[in-house]
Amino acid sequence: MFSDKAKEEIQQVLKKYPNRRSGVMDVLRIAQRERGGHLVKEDMEEIARILGMQTVEVNASAAFYTMYNVEKPVGKYHIQVCRNISCLLLGAENLIKHMERELNIRVGETTPDKKFTLSTVECLGSCGTAPMMQINDDYYENLTAEKIDKILKDLK
């Protein structure tokens, strides 16, 4: 399941800790990336084998942390819009509605072409440049409806 590059990364991860179990979060992250944004049961079994854990224990970790998308495929671009206080004060709600209209999906859904998934998330720690969102690894800040249109167009 893991590519050679991923296997090498996992070896590096295991060097950081006195036991293998501590590597579970990193290895889950690597597995999610390898699968293109989500995790399936098979991944948990493989990770359990690598780390000498029970599958149910790997599952427990994956289910606890919100950034692991367990059995929940996401689009090529995962748009995560902050819905917490600082962004809300500066109009995040309208921007979320705007994006729902533009993408023609509701929060939590993926476009039929599997390109965009729209999610709302709690504070991403970019409150001085609110409203903001994260698309895959990158932050987009000081958003307006016009700015969002341009960002989405560039990604389309």
Next chain:
Amino acid sequence: MEKILLKNLGRPGFHTIDSCLVNGGYNGLTEAFKHAPESIIQMVKDSGLRGRGGAGFPTGLKWSFIPKDPTIQKYLCCNADEGEPGTFKDRGIMENDPHLLIEGMIIASYAIGASVSYIYIRGEFVFGTRRLEAAIKEAYEKGFLGKNILGSGFSHDMYIHRGFGAYICGEETALLESIEGYRGQPRKKPPFPALSGLYGKPTVINNVETLACVPAIIEKGPKWFSSIGPEKSPGPKIFCVSGHVKKPGLYELPLGTTMRDLIFDHCGGMLNEGRGLKAVIPGGVSAPMLNAHELDTPLDFDSLAAKGSMLGSGAVVVMDESTCMVKTALIINRFFSHESCGKCTPCRDGTPWLTNILKRIEYGNGRPGDVELLESLCTNIFGRTFCPLGDGAVMALRGALKNFRDEFQHHIDHKRCMVS
């Protein structure tokens, strides 16, 4: 005031080790190695530095709890799981001045005798993680990390552990559980981490900003540090200002700066001239909000505690007259119920219950007696939860109810908002 923590903010390119060294980086570490570990702890004690993560515990005292037996493995963990809504200071330090944090961590590790440290950084901070990874690599190459650092005989390895979306991992024992590969749920205390922490070994957990204060304390001396700000809350502090102000952002100022000075002097005042200030959350959403009459409160641990609030993470969220406090309370409470780890009943069941009631009040379906029901639930959650997350939810809601109870009642009585 000379900037210590944010000196690189707005200076692209200054995060690399070369420019760091030109600008006096790692001077604190060189100085530290001239002293015994014990004296480093004493210097930090003398400086009066208090933890910048929220609780304000004296840092030197925390370090002094670590057993001195050199045969015992010890750990330092840096809490970079910055998640308190409104807070973005640690990200500011890690992205702009990663070597400041690394230097502080090496000094702290030397003081407590830790041969390994972990930086627990929240998963969403991808850019910050890359910056830190590159900086740690540079530090190894220059001999600031690894075996026999600068010929001192002290060896140290530093690793990054990435969180993956769980606010609760900012609670120190949940953070340790998370590094060990378990669900991030808080541990019972005692034993405290200083005696039994990571992998059951003595462990210090410090916030990013706390550790970033350390190099300057060693280089410039504890007296210099304690001369800044109030006697009992000394030192520079990063305030994260967001919301309805003209110039939101990070501000490094002495502790004790008043909210009025911060908002109207440093941040250029309110965003919309026509709208006055209604309320301020002074220290992240767990800190009860203060109203417009309390603007002259100094932002430091003790002054805010005296007002029934707290300095917390130093996240100052400014709200103008157009802000609906029911909605604000709902958004904040929803956050806590979303982040409740599920370990204890009052928090796991109590916070979503509060959210449901707030939701119905906000959407015009509030029932007579709902305000009293909220208050009764608060009483039954506060002080009865395993960790402070549930308390945070209650403190935030109580702050809103104390100052703006009539708005909640108006929502219930008239099925609509008072302000918009």
